[in-house]
Amino acid sequence: MNHTTEKSSILLIYTGGTIGMMKNPVTGALENFNFDQLLEYVPEIKGFNLNIYSIAFEPPIDSSDISPESWSELVRIIYSNYERYDGFVILHGTDTMAFTASALSFMLEGLMKPVILTGSQLPIGALRTDGKENLLTAIEIAAAKHEDGTPIAPEVCVFFHEKLMRGNRTTKVSADNFDAFESNNYPLLAHSGIELQFYNQNIKPYNPDAVLTPHYEMDPNIIIFSLFPGMQPEIVKKMMRDKKLKGVIFRTFGSGNAPRQEWLVKALSQATLSGKTIVNITQCSTGSVKMGLYETGRQLLESGIISGHDSTVEAALTKLMFLLGKGLGAEEIRQQMNISIAGEVTL
Ligand code: ASP
Numbered sequence: 001m002n003h004t005t006e007k008s009s010i011l012l013i014y015t016g017g018t019i020g021m022m023k024n025p026v027t028g029a030l031e032n033f034n035f036d037q038l039l040e041y042v043p044e045i046k047g048f049n050l051n052i053y054s055i056a057f058e059p060p061i062d063s064s065d066i067s068p069e070s071w072s073e074l075v076r077i078i079y080s081n082y083e084r085y086d087g088f089v090i091l092h093g094t095d096t097m098a099f100t101a102s103a104l105s106f107m108l109e110g111l112m113k114p115v116i117l118t119g120s121q122l123p124i125g126a127l128r129t130d131g132k133e134n135l136l137t138a139i140e141i142a143a144a145k146h147e148d149g150t151p152i153a154p155e156v157c158v159f160f161h162e163k164l165m166r167g168n169r170t171t172k173v174s175a176d177n178f179d180a181f182e183s184n185n186y187p188l189l190a191h192s193g194i195e196l197q198f199y200n201q202n203i204k205p206y207n208p209d210a211v212l213t214p215h216y217e218m219d220p221n222i223i224i225f226s227l228f229p230g231m232q233p234e235i236v237k238k239m240m241r242d243k244k245l246k247g248v249i250f251r252t253f254g255s256g257n258a259p260r261q262e263w264l265v266k267a268l269s270q271a272t273l274s275g276k277t278i279v280n281i282t283q284c285s286t287g288s289v290k291m292g293l294y295e296t297g298r299q300l301l302e303s304g305i306i307s308g309h310d311s312t313v314e315a316a317l318t319k320l321m322f323l324l325g326k327g328l329g330a331e332e333i334r335q336q337m338n339i340s341i342a343g344e345v346t347l
Pocket of ligand 1: 061094120
């Protein structure tokens with residue numbers, strides 16, 4: 001395996017996030033600084049035998065401010081530069097990185113080049129920063145090729161603290177630790193120790209005939225609703241009846257269970273009958289929904305609710321936004337939810 005071939009070209013896309021922030025000496029709060037300043041902290045980049053170019057969001061944004069418009073902008077940048085580069089590295093705040101990675105995995109249909117998202121828990125200028133290691137390894141992964149010249153990781157990934165993960169399987173799990181992301185329901189794509197070890201059997205196979213088809217529309221008229229003991233019927237019923245609401249990511253207990261209360265089953269059935277899509281995913285951080293297992297889950301199946309299988313909340317949410325954005329009807333969405341579009345579910 002030839003991890004970095006002669007002069008591959010990589011495009012670094014800087015959106016913002018802690019990696020490129022500096023402490024304001026007056027307020028003490030972290031604020032963005034510009035991309036050229038950021039690169040000054042990583043002179044090691046010049047050591048790569050690569051052509052590295054960069055483009056930055058102006059102004060850079062804290063990832064709490066990321067929106068579907070930001071995702072469309074990233075799709076536009078990647079699509080218009082697709083032929084010129086061998087791989088893409090997106091520097092992004094950690095808070096919503098899993099949402100962006102999931103969204104891009106659907107919006108970049110037919111992607112056959114690496115799109116690696118990374119960021120850091122400490123700014124790149126901080127003494128103990130994790131940003132350097134994350135950035136340098138992400139670049140190496142984006143440029144990595146097999147001996148036949150095809151990319152090793154031709155999909156949307158998150159690289160963070162030694163782990164390369166399928167982007168739409170990731171979740172941010174720690175606000176404090178350097179090891180901040182997990183891919184609970186899918187194995188790692190690579191591990192970076194002394195050597196960069198790829199697990200090719202877990203990576204999407206390269207398809208020379210695939211054509212990149214960009215999608216820009218996401219329909220955000222949906223909501224994530226997490227069940228809890230003591231939910232109040234009037235509040236839930238009102239939400240389910242909302243005219244603008246087109247879909248619900250329904251976070252249930254255990255293997256996909258909800259309280260056996262008539263008002264709830266009725267509210268859910270009425271919502272699905274009126275054309276809303278309700279996707280059942282578990283509140284547990286690992287495992288899958290199996291709605292037929294208990295009576296408390298079976299009643300949901302009868303209410304027209306769709307299984308989200310072992311989706312993360314980020315993948316289920318962005319997949320539903322994507323399918324609604326394509327203008328699909330409830331039945332087509334049901335079918336698409338039951339297939340894996342970009343490796344986001346295990347079926
Ligand atoms: N608030 C920052 C962001 O998500 C946190 C980070 O980058 O780690 O943009």
